[in-house]
Amino acid sequence: MICPECRQPLSEKEIITSDNQKALVYECFNCGGHFVPPLIANLIPQVTAQDLDSVTPKNTYPVVPSVVCSVCQATMVGITDSVVPKNVTVYTCPENHGNYFPLHQLFAFKRAQKTKLQYHQLWGIPIKSVFTVLLPVLAIFTAITAIPFTLNQLKSSQESRVKAGELVSNPLVSPISPNQVVISFTTRVASTSSLKLILSGGVQIFPGAVTPQTTHIINLDNLAPATPYQYEIIINDKSAGLYNFTTPGL
Ligand SMILES: [Zn+2]
Numbered sequence: 651m652i653c654p655e656c657r658q659p660l661s662e663k664e665i666i667t668s669d670n671q672k673a674l675v676y677e678c679f680n681c682g683g684h685f686v687p688p689l690i691a692n693l694i695p696q697v698t699a700q701d702l703d704s705v706t707p708k709n710t711y712p713v714v715p716s717v718v719c720s721v722c723q724a725t726m727v728g729i730t731d732s733v734v735p736k737n738v739t740v741y742t743c744p745e746n747h748g749n750y751f752p753l754h755q756l757f758a759f760k761r762a763q764k765t766k767l768q769y770h771q772l773w774g775i776p777i778k779s780v781f782t783v784l785l786p787v788l789a790i791f792t793a794i795t796a797i798p799f800t801l802n803q804l805k806s807s808q809e810s811r812v813k814a815g816e817l818v819s820n821p822l823v824s825p826i827s828p829n830q831v832v833i834s835f836t837t838r839v840a841s842t843s844s845l846k847l848i849l850s851g852g853v854q855i856f857p858g859a860v861t862p863q864t865t866h867i868i869n870l871d872n873l874a875p876a877t878p879y880q881y882e883i884i885i886n887d888k889s890a891g892l893y894n895f896t897t898p899g900l
């Protein structure tokens with residue numbers, strides 16, 4: 651793949667995301683930019699972003715007229731919504747192949763994201779929409795298939811998995827804060843969905859897709875920090891298996 655900005659070859663780098671999955675990001679040692687697959691930027695730990703962004707560029711490269719996607723070569727557009735501060739530059743592919751962060755912008759974005767989360771935590775203000783801190787929602791859909799199955803998300807009750815609405819892959823758990831995670835997944839065919847959180851005192855149901863769709867995003871809040879949880883995905887009113895996650899610590 652080539653760098654969206656300076657068009658030099660990118661180097662692959664494996665990282666561990668904040669929910670303990672392996673993911674690849676792409677570094678340009680020429681200009682110091684990073685091409686990051688969809689959603690992954692949301693899950694890069696800040697310390698990893700700092701490390702990635704410590705690349706010293708080889709060249710002060712000539713200004714190129716446009717930033718193009720490393721995957722499809724479409725012109726990438728700058729994100730201008732409230733997710734990205736005005737002094738931070740993040741580009742996105744119109745086909746959702748990923749985000750491009752010019753030199754030092756990945757760390758700047760992560761720092762801004764963390765500050766926003768901390769603000770909500772310190773002031774006790776619930777994050778009404780988790781997407782006020784995450785890069786574009788659409789990115790989540792394509793990311794799910796790009797992330798390999800992981801060992802830490804234990805699967806059980808496999809035999810009870812639903813054939814018709816079958817999950818495309820394991821649910822992706824995105825920690826937002828110690829009290830909040832977002833669980834996203836896709837289904838092979840359009841389906842309704844919900845999530846049953848299994849608690850010592852019973853279960854709590856969280857709504858997913860009310861009308862049949864293939865992309866599902868479920869927001870779980872008011873969770874306890876650093877706590878293991880088990881949950882069941884329900885697709886078309888049938889169990890699609892039990893899964894686990896642990897909330898981040900404070
Ligand atoms: Zn470059």
Ligand SMILES: [Zn+2]
Binds near residue numbers: 743
């Ligand atoms: Zn693209």
